[in-house]
Amino acid sequence: MMHRSMPKxxxxxxxxxxxxxxxxxxxxFSNETSLRESxxxxxxxxxxxDYSMPWQSGQPGSGSGSGFIIEKRRIITNAHVVSDxxxxxxxxxxDAQRYPAKVAFIGHDCDLAVLTVEDETFxxxxxxxxxxxxxxxxxxxxxxxxxxxxxxxLSLTKGVVSRIDYSVYxxxxxxxxxxxxxxxxxxxxxxxxxxxxxxxxxxxxxxxxMFADNIGYGIPVxxxxxxxxxxxxxxxxxxxxxxASYIETTNPALCRDLGLPPNKTGIVLYYLDPFGSAxxxxxxxxxxxxxDGYKIESDGTVTLGGNNxxxxxxxxxxxxxxxxxxxxxxxxxxxxxxxxxxxxxxxxAYRNVYDxxxxxxxxxxxxxxxxxxxxxxxxxxxxGENNVHQLTYFSQYAxxxxxxxxxxxxxxxxxxxxxPVNTYIQSFLYGIVTEVNAVHIRNLADLKKAMSKPxxxxxxxRFAGMDDSIILDAAIAEKSNEIxxxxxxxxxxxxxxxxx
Amino acid sequence: xxxxxxxxxxxxxxxxxxxQTQAQVDYSKNIVQVTVxxxxxxxxxxxxxxxxxxxxxxxxxxxPYEIITTENLVRNxxxxxxxxxxxxxxxxxxxxxxDEQANLALIKISDGSDLQGVFPLQLSDNxxxxxxxxxxxxxxTAQIQHGKAxxxxxxxxxxxxxxYPTLTFTILTDLNINGEGSAAIRDGKLSGIVMSYDRxxxxxxxxxxxxxxxxxxDVMQPPYKGFASAGFVWTFLVDPAKRKYFNVNSHNKGIxxxxxxxxxxxxxxxxxxxxILEWDGYSIDNLxxxxxxxxxxxxxxxxxxxxxxxxxxxxxxxxxxxxxxxVTVKLTRRIDRDALVPENITHQRDEYIxxxxxxxxxxxxxxxxxxxxxxxxxxxPRIVNIYLTxxxxxxxxxxxxxxxxxVLPNPINIGYQQFRDDVITKINGKPVNNITDVxxxxxxxxxxxxVTIKSMDVDLILDQTMLTDANDELAGLYRIPxxxxxxxxxxx
Numbered sequence: 001m002m003h004r005s006m007p008k009x010x011x012x013x014x015x016x017x018x019x020x021x022x023x024x025x026x027x028x029f030s031n032e033t034s035l036r037e038s039x040x041x042x043x044x045x046x047x048x049x050d051y052s053m054p055w056q057s058g059q060p061g062s063g064s065g066s067g068f069i070i071e072k073r074r075i076i077t078n079a080h081v082v083s084d085x086x087x088x089x090x091x092x093x094x095d096a097q098r099y100p101a102k103v104a105f106i107g108h109d110c111d112l113a114v115l116t117v118e119d120e121t122f123x124x125x126x127x128x129x130x131x132x133x134x135x136x137x138x139x140x141x142x143x144x145x146x147x148x149x150x151x152x153x154l155s156l157t158k159g160v161v162s163r164i165d166y167s168v169y170x171x172x173x174x175x176x177x178x179x180x181x182x183x184x185x186x187x188x189x190x191x192x193x194x195x196x197x198x199x200x201x202x203x204x205x206x207x208x209x210m211f212a213d214n215i216g217y218g219i220p221v222x223x224x225x226x227x228x229x230x231x232x233x234x235x236x237x238x239x240x241x242x243x244a245s246y247i248e249t250t251n252p253a254l255c256r257d258l259g260l261p262p263n264k265t266g267i268v269l270y271y272l273d274p275f276g277s278a279x280x281x282x283x284x285x286x287x288x289x290x291x292d293g294y295k296i297e298s299d300g301t302v303t304l305g306g307n308n309x310x311x312x313x314x315x316x317x318x319x320x321x322x323x324x325x326x327x328x329x330x331x332x333x334x335x336x337x338x339x340x341x342x343x344x345x346x347x348x349a350y351r352n353v354y355d356x357x358x359x360x361x362x363x364x365x366x367x368x369x370x371x372x373x374x375x376x377x378x379x380x381x382x383x384g385e386n387n388v389h390q391l392t393y394f395s396q397y398a399x400x401x402x403x404x405x406x407x408x409x410x411x412x413x414x415x416x417x418x419x420p421v422n423t424y425i426q427s428f429l430y431g432i433v434t435e436v437n438a439v440h441i442r443n444l445a446d447l448k449k450a451m452s453k454p455x456x457x458x459x460x461x462r463f464a465g466m467d468d469s470i471i472l473d474a475a476i477a478e479k480s481n482e483i484x485x486x487x488x489x490x491x492x493x494x495x496x497x498x499x500x
Numbered sequence: 501x502x503x504x505x506x507x508x509x510x511x512x513x514x515x516x517x518x519x520q521t522q523a524q525v526d527y528s529k530n531i532v533q534v535t536v537x538x539x540x541x542x543x544x545x546x547x548x549x550x551x552x553x554x555x556x557x558x559x560x561x562x563x564p565y566e567i568i569t570t571e572n573l574v575r576n577x578x579x580x581x582x583x584x585x586x587x588x589x590x591x592x593x594x595x596x597x598x599d600e601q602a603n604l605a606l607i608k609i610s611d612g613s614d615l616q617g618v619f620p621l622q623l624s625d626n627x628x629x630x631x632x633x634x635x636x637x638x639x640x641t642a643q644i645q646h647g648k649a650x651x652x653x654x655x656x657x658x659x660x661x662x663x664y665p666t667l668t669f670t671i672l673t674d675l676n677i678n679g680e681g682s683a684a685i686r687d688g689k690l691s692g693i694v695m696s697y698d699r700x701x702x703x704x705x706x707x708x709x710x711x712x713x714x715x716x717x718d719v720m721q722p723p724y725k726g727f728a729s730a731g732f733v734w735t736f737l738v739d740p741a742k743r744k745y746f747n748v749n750s751h752n753k754g755i756x757x758x759x760x761x762x763x764x765x766x767x768x769x770x771x772x773x774x775x776i777l778e779w780d781g782y783s784i785d786n787l788x789x790x791x792x793x794x795x796x797x798x799x800x801x802x803x804x805x806x807x808x809x810x811x812x813x814x815x816x817x818x819x820x821x822x823x824x825x826x827v828t829v830k831l832t833r834r835i836d837r838d839a840l841v842p843e844n845i846t847h848q849r850d851e852y853i854x855x856x857x858x859x860x861x862x863x864x865x866x867x868x869x870x871x872x873x874x875x876x877x878x879x880x881p882r883i884v885n886i887y888l889t890x891x892x893x894x895x896x897x898x899x900x901x902x903x904x905x906x907v908l909p910n911p912i913n914i915g916y917q918q919f920r921d922d923v924i925t926k927i928n929g930k931p932v933n934n935i936t937d938v939x940x941x942x943x944x945x946x947x948x949x950x951v952t953i954k955s956m957d958v959d960l961i962l963d964q965t966m967l968t969d970a971n972d973e974l975a976g977l978y979r980i981p982x983x984x985x986x987x988x989x990x991x992x
Contacts, residue, residue: 251915253963257950270958284957386888389876393885400955401882424739458745465889467733467758467772473741 036093036154037126038069039193041147042077042115043098045087051374052415054358054367055490060086066146066193067115068201071128075115076224077192078206079106080171082113083354090117092126093154105231108354109238111171111206111219112227131221132200135180136161144184144205144216146193159184159214161197167217170207173373174351175239177316179217186216222316230319237320240341242312243276244269245400249287249298259332260287265298266329267311273399275346281339287329315341347409348398350376361444361494363451364459364477365417365484366425366470368433370444371395371410378414379430387430390465394432406434408443413463417488421480425470431463448494527636528585528644530621530690531683534559534569534607535590537579543867544905546852546859547980552578557679558637559607560690561618568712569681570695571598571605572661576847580607582615585644591615597719600846601664601834602727603695603707604715623709623716624689627667627795629654633684633691635675647675649684649704656799660696660705662845664729664834665801668695669706677704711806718809727805728812728831731764732757733892737775737786746775747822753777754819755788755800761892763838765813765830771820774827778817779803804831841865841891841901851935854983855948856962856970857908858916860924862935863887863901880921882954900934904951908978912970916960919953926952926959939986 047060067077067090075090082088082103089098099122106113117123136142144157163181168174180203182195187208195203195218203218230236246267249255258268266289272279282288289295291311294302301308318324320343328337350373360369369375376395379388391412398404411433416422433441436450437460451459454474461470485493535556539549559567559582567582574580574595581590591613598605609615628651635647653670669692671684677697684691690709697704718725737743737756748754757774760767777783782790784800792798808814810833817826836842843865844850850867853860861867863883868875876884886901894900902924907917925931927938928949942948947967950959975983 247958248915251913251961251963253912253961253966254915254958257959257961268958270956389881389884389888393881396881397955402955421741424736424742458741460745465885468735468756471739471742471745473744476741 035068035127035129035145035194035196035199038129039093039145039147039154040067040069040075041065041091041093041154042067042075042081042101042192043089043091044082044085046082046084047086048084049356049358051358051369051372052378054360054369054414055362055492055495064147064189065191066148066189066205068129068145068192068194069123069126070131070228073116073120073123074104075101075117076204076228077113077115078171078204078219079108079111079113079354080206081192082106082115083108083171085355088115090115090122092122105227105236106355107227107230107236107238108351109169109172109175110177110223110227111169112204112224114228114231129194129196130200131224132197132202133221135164135220135222136197136202138162138164140197142182142184142202143196144182144186144190144193145196146190146205148185148187148189150187155190157184157186159216162215164220169219172351174349177223178220180220182216182218183214184216185214186218190216226316226319237343239344240315240318240320240322241273241276241344241346242278242315242324242339242341243273243344244278244282244288245271245273246288246300248300255298258285258287258329260329264289264329264334266290266296267298267300271400273346274404275344275348275399277341277344278339281337282326282328283330285330286337288326289329289334290327292325348395348404350395357495357497359444359495359497360414361448361451361496362417362481362485362490363448363493364472364480365419365422365488366413366461367415367417368411368444368447369414371412371432375412375414382430385430386465387428387432387463390432391430394464406440406442411441411444411447417484417490419480419484419487421472421476421484427468428461428463428466428470431466433461434464435462436460445496526644527621527683527685529617529619530561531585531636531638531644532559532561532567532615532618533557533583533585533638533642533679534567534573534593534681535581535583536574536577538574538576539578540576540847541849543847543850543864543870546850546861547854547982547985555679558681558683558693560681560683560693561620562606562623562712562716563608563620565608565615566596567593567607567609568693568716569605569607570693570707571600571603571846572659572695573680574598574605574607575600582609583638583642584615584618585638585642587642597724599715599724599726600662601729602666602711602715603659603662603664604712606716606719621683621685622689623713624686624691625710625713626686626689626691627654627708627710629796631686633671633686635671635673635677635682635684635694637675637678637682645675647673649673649675651706652703654708654795654798656801657705663843664727665799665805667708667711667798667802667806669708671704671706672702673697673704674702714806725810726833728808728810729761729764729834730801730804731761731766731829731832731834732770733759733761734776734788736788743786746773746819748775748777748819750777752785753783754786755784759892761834761838762894762897763832763835765832769827769829770816770818773820775819776816777819777824778815780808780814780816838894839892840894840899841887849985849987851939851987852985853935853938853942853948854908854971854974854980856967857910857913857974858948858951858960858962859905859908860935860938860948860951861903861905863903865891867905882923883921886923896933898934898936902932902935902938904953908974910970910974910977912963912966919960923954924951925954926950929959936986939984942984 042065045062047057050058065081067075088101090101091098099117101115101117104114104116140161159182167179186205190205193205194201203220207217209215246269266287269286296311302311323340326337437455439450459472539552542550557573559569562568580593592610593607596606635649639645649671656665657668682694692706692708695705734755737754754775754777780803790800812831814829904922906920909917952959
């Protein structure tokens with residue numbers, strides 16, 4: 001169903017697979033073994049917040065990954081290797097010393113990160129590895145370097161390119177970009193290591209497939225370059241989102257209804273996401289005829305370098321701040337629309353979250369937090385409860401069913417710290433707060449404010465889709481706060497992320 | 501029909517005297533085995549039925565031709581056959597009246613057949629909470645089998661296969677109960693019939709004879725009124741903060757009304773946030789229990805469905821806006837079709853329209869549950885959420901959730917085949933509340949030209965020049981005998 005998969009489509013930005021035919025490689029000769037000094041091992045201690053007890057973090061865990069040195073004395077690796085980092089070191093093959101490193105840039109949507117090392121001596125005797133300026137072809141033999149499990153020194157495996165396709169990047173769990181599939185062994189620890197063809201990087205090893213043999217995935221050079229271009233200005237913006245949902249115009253009756261002349265093809269938009277770049281520029285019932293000069297077929301594909309690919313792939317090449325030009329069939333005539341692409345800052349896109357501490361507010365032992373993917377995951381373990389299914393609905397239909405009209409974020413009762421003041425609130429767990437003390441709740445700050453103004457000595461908390469409300473005796477609740485926090489070892493009643 | 505019932509009443513009283521003189525040990529003439537061949541409509545392909553199944557249970561003889569059993573046993577029957585103890589003969593029977601809200605069915609021997617040598621069993625008024633009963637069923641050779649069972653609880657519980665509460669005995673027995681409707685005997689009379697049995701815990705739920713009596717008395721005085729429903733949703737009122745907030749001072753008394761059902765008597769006189777202190781003269785505690793003079797502590801729902809009937813007007817003492825007052829509540833029978841999403845637990849044939857390959861129907865509880873045990877996870881979250889949070893809240897009278905259940909692929913619907921379980925808001929540009937609206941539009945317009953899906957600003961258009969041929973082709977290819985089914989008015 002097209003519009004059910006719509007939320008997915010909204011975060012999807014797809015890398016273009018333009019295969020630029022370059023005559024021949026004019027790179028300086030270097031063989032793969034001479035690149036060993038430039039492939040580094042990354043030691044990391046990471047720690048995830050404990051989303052069920054958002055005031056504290058979970059167990060720290062140690063791990064290792066791979067990375068390689070690129071120009072300007074930087075190391076590139078996967079975002080998932082260095083997410084939620086507490087301590088980070090890098091080491092070269094054959095060098096006993098480990099050097100402290102820092103994460104300079106991280107892009108969770110494309111699973112890439114750039115590290116820097118303060119101690120310049122680290123880079124002595126190393127050479128930046130060059131990127132290929134084209135994608136390899138199927139059956140090209142590639143070499144994977146890295147520090148996978150099974151030993152501590154550098155490992156080299158070989159294989160061929162088996163497929164170039166789009167796939168979900170599991171780190172964010174929501175974004176889809178181009179991936180390079182190889183049959184060389186890629187194992188835990190390989191993440192972040194280079195995949196080389198003719199001694200140049202064509203991809204960065206990043207994920208495998210469970211329950212399958214000889215399938216390893218790399219982030220292709222086009223995605224890596226997009227990331228490096230993005231951070232060139234000193235900050236990472238991410239991929240722009242168009243935020244337009246569409247259906248194909250393969251049905252002739254639909255085309256006639258839209259007044260589309262028989263010689264024109266395109267896709268028809270039925271919903272514009274308020275957080276997407278296209279909102280205000282494109283409208284429902286617009287038929288997109290072409291994108292940046294490429295004709296869009298009735299199934300949404302364009303012809304690029306002889307291949308039929310989804311039109312959205314052209315967006316993949318764009319950075320925030322650039323524009324994209326559409327030819328649009330609107331009200332029985334053809335118009336040209338230039339859509340400036342902006343940074344997508346969508347609080348209702350439920351990606352995996354990293355490097356952020358969860359916001360919360362605790363009142364009378366009731367722990368409130370904005371809805372996020374971890375909350376959905378925790379709720380899924382209680383799948384019998386109606387509130388949980390409501391969360392699923394709110395997370396998937398937030399925008400298209402306009403559930404967001406009165407919200408900046410959805411505030412969820414995620415936990416109860418039991419105390420006599422809140423004995424009878426079980427049935428409200430995972431409910432979405434709509435109103436506190438007759439004040440409408442748009443965000444966590446609203447909730448905190450409303451809690452300071454009880455009505456006639458009571459707090460009344462109302463939830464979406466529920467007839468019943470939580471009622472707290474304001475005097476008792478006020479007195480209980482300190483006791484509950486100290487009894488359950490909560491250092492602070494709240495956390496609001498000032499940066500957001 | 502009327503005549504038959506009159507005979508039946510006379511027979512019942514005669515038989516009761518007769519039963520007492522019978523030797524108590526031999527109940528083989530009081531129960532029959534009921535074998536039911538059943539077939540349900542397929543909610544995904546509503547024009548056809550699923551494969552047949554067979555289930556077997558028991559019935560208790562209550563008249564010369566009449567047998568009582570559970571509604572669940574005879575649901576969707578295509579053939580009912582009765583067998584006497586020690587006999588191989590199968591005698592056809594038909595349903596006189598089945599009530600899924602009560603899980604009771606009266607069946608009778610089909611015309612032209614005879615069931616000689618059976619005798620009605622007297623129904624017991626005894627509803628003691630504990631004590632032993634004798635369970636009766638057949639073994640593989642159709643010989644009567646006796647077993648002991650212990651009654652351990654008497655309470656209001658939801659029916660095993662439907663969301664309606666009923667007075668229920670919980671029994672513990674070592675006899676492996678091998679069918680619904682098997683009889684429990686106490687003091688030579690029918691104490692109840694089994695509704696469900698769990699082999700692993702050896703516990704069963706049993707419907708007391710007193711409910712069966714209520715049902716039979718109702719059947720004998722047509723029109724059948726059914727069992728009453730309170731018509732409102734309520735919750736406990738234990739939380740001291742809540743009690744204080746609603747100004748409930750009396751100790752341990754009162755339940756909180758959350759919502760009233762549309763179309764019910766309660767919706768006219770009760771409001772959400774009313775606190776019910778007394779109902780029908782009985783004090784209601786904060787968990788919803790009262791002290792029944794005969795049966796002891798029971799949920800007040802028994803006062804509604806057991807002690808009263810639809811049409812009765814009940815006095816209630818309530819607290820509204822902090823002040824104590826009195827209201828009356830007219831009891832009504834719950835009508836499944838009044839809900840925004842009817843349950844249709846009996847799998848009544850669904851109305852549908854197949855046009856250009858679009859399968860259009862209304863959402864029901866039965867439709868959702870036919871996705872299997874994990875339907876809450878597997879079905880589109882929008883319609884799951886409607887069912888879970890709004891099923892009793894139609895915004896308008898007769899409002900239902902109209903869905904495009906799926907699309908049968910055909911050249912006419914290229915580009916639309918991915919749609920499934922989407923909510924339809926308009927047909928041919930006209931807002932629709934239910935499938936009847938669609939039938940009315942079809943009567944006027946002749947065909948479906950455009951379908952509007954919720955939250956979608958582009959309609960799905962069907963090519964009218966292709967439609968007739970496409971419909972014919974679809975009917976042939978997918979073997980659809982009728983592309984539309986509208987329930988006759990008499991059944992609505």
